[in-house]
Amino acid sequence: MSNKTPTEPTVRFFEVMYYLYHPHHLERNADSELAGKLLPEFADDKPLITKEKAIEACEDHATIKRAAIFAHSNDCYTEEDERNNPINVAGWAKPEHLHIYLKSDKALGVKTIAKWFDVDPQYVEIKKGHGAFEDCLEYGFHESTSAIEQNKTHYDESAVVYTKNCNPREEVDALQARIAKCGKRYLTPKQELRMKVQEEGMTLREARKYDPWVMPMI
Numbered sequence: 526m527s528n529k530t531p532t533e534p535t536v537r538f539f540e541v542m543y544y545l546y547h548p549h550h551l552e553r554n555a556d557s558e559l560a561g562k563l564l565p566e567f568a569d570d571k572p573l574i575t576k577e578k579a580i581e582a583c584e585d586h587a588t589i590k591r592a593a594i595f596a597h598s599n600d601c602y603t604e605e606d607e608r609n610n611p612i613n614v615a616g617w618a619k620p621e622h623l624h625i626y627l628k629s630d631k632a633l634g635v636k637t638i639a640k641w642f643d644v645d646p647q648y649v650e651i652k653k654g655h656g657a658f659e660d661c662l663e664y665g666f667h668e669s670t671s672a673i674e675q676n677k678t679h680y681d682e683s684a685v686v687y688t689k690n691c692n693p694r695e696e697v698d699a700l701q702a703r704i705a706k707c708g709k710r711y712l713t714p715k716q717e718l719r720m721k722v723q724e725e726g727m728t729l730r731e732a733r734k735y736d737p738w739v740m741p742m743i
Contacts, residue, residue: 535633536652536653537629537630537631537632538626538628538629538652538657538658539626539629539633539635539651539652540649540652540661541624541625541639541644541648542623542648542650543573543574543622543623544573544574544622545572545573545574545620545622546563546567546572546620547567547570547573548620550564550567550570551563551564553614554617554618555614555616560617560618560620561620561621574623574642574643576594576596576687578642578643579625579687580594580686580687582642582643583627585641588631588633589627590628590689590690591689591690591691592625592626592627592628592688592690592691593625593626593661593688594623594625594626594686594687594688595623595685595686595693596622597619597621597622597678597684598621598684599678599680600677601615601616601618601619601677601678602614602615602616603675603676605675623686624661624665625642626658626661626662635649655711656710659697659700659711662696663700665684665693666680666694667680668697668701682694707720715739718736718739
């Protein structure tokens, strides 16, 4: 039997979701004016994470090539939340929290990301699949299919508190336009270049400059 310690999976896309304060230390109430306020016995609590701290972590690590931070302050608990934990009453306000979406230029482990953002590893989720970063951005606005089906609060660009080498609104708009136009969420590089030439009027010379590696294959 091997005594080797299992290696941690490494990937390039992550989401860090974290509450600014411990949810159990906050008022739970149907009244949105009361919900989310610190209970008297926890009045001296310090934030578990701040927007400034999260931004600093993104800036301090060059390995993080793309990032976006969404602050969700108007969410309500869903029926699914209540089924998972009856204390989270559907329709009641959910405490403010951050969704931090990351794309690195090399494979990293969950523990590394957790250390960078000073959170427990359980709050770091691996995101997989082609277009994982764009999928996250779409959810950040609550425009994904799952968010819409659960009637989650829609967020506009004011919810985006930080970006690094990305424009969430433009990228989500492009994603949704692509779905409307060709029925696909994502295109291979070959499919994308072919569409630009055949449907968007890109010349062959422009196509060679745009992607000299893919051009010979279309």
